[in-house]
Amino acid sequence: MKMEELGKIIKRRRKVLGLTIRELANLTGTSKTTISQTERGVRNPTFEILQNIFEYLNLEMKVEVKKRKE
Amino acid sequence: MKMEELGKIIKRRRKVLGLTIRELANLTGTSKTTISQTERGVRNPTFEILQNIFEYLNLEMKVEVKKRKE
DNA sequence: AAAATATTAACAATATAATGATACAGAGTT
DNA sequence: AACTCTGTATCATTATATTGTTAATATTTT
Numbered sequence: 001m002k003m004e005e006l007g008k009i010i011k012r013r014r015k016v017l018g019l020t021i022r023e024l025a026n027l028t029g030t031s032k033t034t035i036s037q038t039e040r041g042v043r044n045p046t047f048e049i050l051q052n053i054f055e056y057l058n059l060e061m062k063v064e065v066k067k068r069k070e
Numbered sequence: 071m072k073m074e075e076l077g078k079i080i081k082r083r084r085k086v087l088g089l090t091i092r093e094l095a096n097l098t099g100t101s102k103t104t105i106s107q108t109e110r111g112v113r114n115p116t117f118e119i120l121q122n123i124f125e126y127l128n129l130e131m132k133v134e135v136k137k138r139k140e
Numbered sequence: 141a142a143a144a145t146a147t148t149a150a151c152a153a154t155a156t157a158a159t160g161a162t163a164c165a166g167a168g169t170t
Numbered sequence: 171a172a173c174t175c176t177g178t179a180t181c182a183t184t185a186t187a188t189t190g191t192t193a194a195t196a197t198t199t200t
Contacts, residue, residue: 001121001130001131001132001133002121003117003118003121006117006133009133013135020175020176020177021176021177021178022175022176022177030158030159031158031159031160032176032177032178033158033159033160033178033179034157034158034159036177036178036179037178037179040178043157043158044116044117044118044156044157045116045117045157045158046114046115046116046117046157046158046186046187047073047076047114047115047116047117047120048073048114049157049158050117051071051072051073054133058135058136059133059134059135059136060071060133060134060135060136061071061131061132061133062071062131062132062133062134063071063076063079063124063129063130063131063132064129064130064132065083065128065129065130066128066129066130090145090146090147091146091147091148092145092146092147100188100189101188101189101190102146102147102148103148103149103188103189103190103191104187104188104189106147106148106149107148110148113187113188114186114187115187115188116156116157116187116188119187119188
């Protein structure tokens with residue numbers, strides 16, 4: 001998954017929950033700059049930042065062994 | 071998921087593939103310092119670093135809406 | 141046992157992410 | 171029109187992750 005793709009997931013989820021960038025920034029304790037750039041994939045955020053965002057968007061991250069194509 | 075937990079997943083997977091820290095560091099183009107500390111959860115790596123590690127361990131990351139407890 | 145290999149620790153230097161401030165554009169409202 | 175809210179853009183500053191080196195400590199191998 002590329003950062004750009006992840007950003008879209010975050011943005012979509014934020015919209016579903018009816019949050020603004022500012023609100024999400026306040027909730028997660030980051031800045032709106034970080035949220036905005038993360039959503040657009042022009043940032044390379046740290047794991048901590050991502051986990052924080054996931055928490056308030058009620059998202060969870062999973063890591064699995066990549067499946068081979070059938 | 072906490073960084074510590076993710077680190078364990080990475081370490082376990084690296085062992086399964088029979089790679090050393092140095093080898094994984096070379097493969098991913100990072101340093102062994104970064105790999106070592108990431109595996110032990112004493113680091114807060116960037117998304118890019120994690121994705122790089124996942125790629126060479128044949129792991130993939132997924133983001134899903136957290137399920138409510140039954 | 142010694143020797144080789146693998147991992148961890150600690151540090152300075154560098155690179156870069158995060159922050160805060162400001163400004164701007166677009167859309168909607170009054 | 172002015173006003174408000176939202177999202178984006180840019181910048182300087184701060185914070186911190188990364189790197190490379192060295193050394194020390196496991197762990198394995200012979």
